[in-house]
Amino acid sequence: KAGVTQTPRYLIKTRGQQVTLSCSPISGHRSVSWYQQTPGQGLQFLFEYFSETQRNKGNFPGRFSGRQFSNSRSEMNVSTLELGDSALYLCASSRVGNQPQHFGDGTRLSIL
Amino acid sequence: QKEVEQDPGPLSVPEGAIVSLNCTYSNSAFQYFMWYRQYSRKGPELLMYTYSSGNKEDGRFTAQVDKSSKYISLFIRDSQPSDSATYLCAMSGDAGGTSYGKLTFGQGTILTVHP
Numbered sequence: 013k014a015g016v017t018q019t020p021r022y023l024i025k026t027r028g029q030q031v032t033l034s035c036s037p038i039s040g041h042r043s044v045s046w047y048q049q050t051p052g053q054g055l056q057f058l059f060e061y062f063s064e065t066q067r068n069k070g071n072f073p074g075r076f077s078g079r080q081f082s083n084s085r086s087e088m089n090v091s092t093l094e095l096g097d098s099a100l101y102l103c104a105s106s107r108v109g110n111q112p113q114h115f116g117d118g119t120r121l122s123i124l
Numbered sequence: 125q126k127e128v129e130q131d132p133g134p135l136s137v138p139e140g141a142i143v144s145l146n147c148t149y150s151n152s153a154f155q156y157f158m159w160y161r162q163y164s165r166k167g168p169e170l171l172m173y174t175y176s177s178g179n180k181e182d183g184r185f186t187a188q189v190d191k192s193s194k195y196i197s198l199f200i201r202d203s204q205p206s207d208s209a210t211y212l213c214a215m216s217g218d219a220g221g222t223s224y225g226k227l228t229f230g231q232g233t234i235l236t237v238h239p
Contacts, residue, residue, distance in 0.1 A: 016167070045225040054232060055168075055212065060225025068224035102167055104227075108219065112158065113227060115167035 014039065016105050016116035024122045030091040033119045037084050037105030044086040045113060046078060049100040058101075061086055062108070090121075098123045127151050130213055130230025139239050143200040147213035147230045150194065154215040157189050158227070159198045162210045171211075172198065203237045210234050 017036040025031050037044050046058040057070040061080035078088040084105075090097055100120050104113035130147045137143055145159075156175055160168035172187040174180045180187045186199040196215075200207055213230040217223035 018167075043225050045227070047227075055214075055227075055229040057226045057228070062225070068222060068226055070226070106225070112170050112173045113225075114170060115160075117165070117167040 016103055016114055018101075018103050018116035018119050020119060021117065022120045022122075024124060025093050026124050027093055027095060029093050030089065031093060031121060032087055032089045033101055033103075033121075035086045035088075035103030035105075035116060037086070037103075038114055041105035041107055041114075042084050043106045043108055043111075044080055044084065045104045045106075046086070046088050047102045047104065048072075049102055049118070050098075055102070058088065093123050095123050097121065125150065126231075127228050128213065128215060128230045131233055132231050134234040134236060136236045136238065137203055139203060139205060139237055141203050141237070143203050143207070143235060143237075145198040145200075145211050145213075145233050145235070147196050148194055149196075149215055149228075151215075151217070151228070152191075152194070153217040153223070154228070155218050156216045157187070157196050158214040159185075159187055160212040160214060161207075162212060162232070164209075168212055205237050205239055208236045 019034045043062045045060040049055045060068040064080045075091045080086045100118040102118045104115045106113045128149045159172040162168045177191045184201045188197045210232040212232045214227040
């Protein structure tokens with residue numbers, strides 16, 4: 013059974029640009045959550061989508077947004093990139109929102 | 125104060141040792157408790173998943189949850205060099221409202237098992 017797939021694995025951007033990250037959940041999983049991981053703050057919850065609806069959102073500015081498609085695939089977008097946005101962005105999927113979450117290997121975003 | 129506290133280590137043990145990893149938490153709404161293992165350049169891998177208080181065993185791994193003390197533990201028996209990784213505790217409340225799809229993580233403990 014294929015796991016959670018995130019693309020791309022690595023991205024380098026400059027300040028002010030925007031970026032879109034993609035996540036394909038495990039087949040049959042309808043809930044997709046996104047997290048930001050940094051050495052200083054650890055893993056922090058960004059938002060969760062279920063059946064194309066955002067059900068929960070963490071404490072991040074509006075520059076961070078996401079969406080989910082009818083096939084449960086999800087994208088997150090970060091606009092007007094800042095140096096502090098450099099992080100590993102992780103996507104996790106589960107059958108429903110509070111069942112065990114399974115993670116992808118993340119997208120490493122570096123801002124120059 | 126963070127909702128979940130975890131000693132970041134690092135923790136270094138010899139092969140074959142019993143390893144004890146711990147987290148404390150402050151939010152009494154947490155009902156689901158997980159342990160993840162994360163290797164360098166990889167995403168977290170689910171090791172253990174428990175609901176409410178009690179013990180759960182899976183091979184060399186045992187998870188314990190004590191909700192009255194707001195304390196969870198992971199024990200690794202007969203530790204191997206391949207267990208060297210960062211171990212993350214994570215928790216969530218019942219589905220609904222601000223708990224939907226949200227795991228709250230500890231900072232992670234870096235474990236090295238040397239031959």
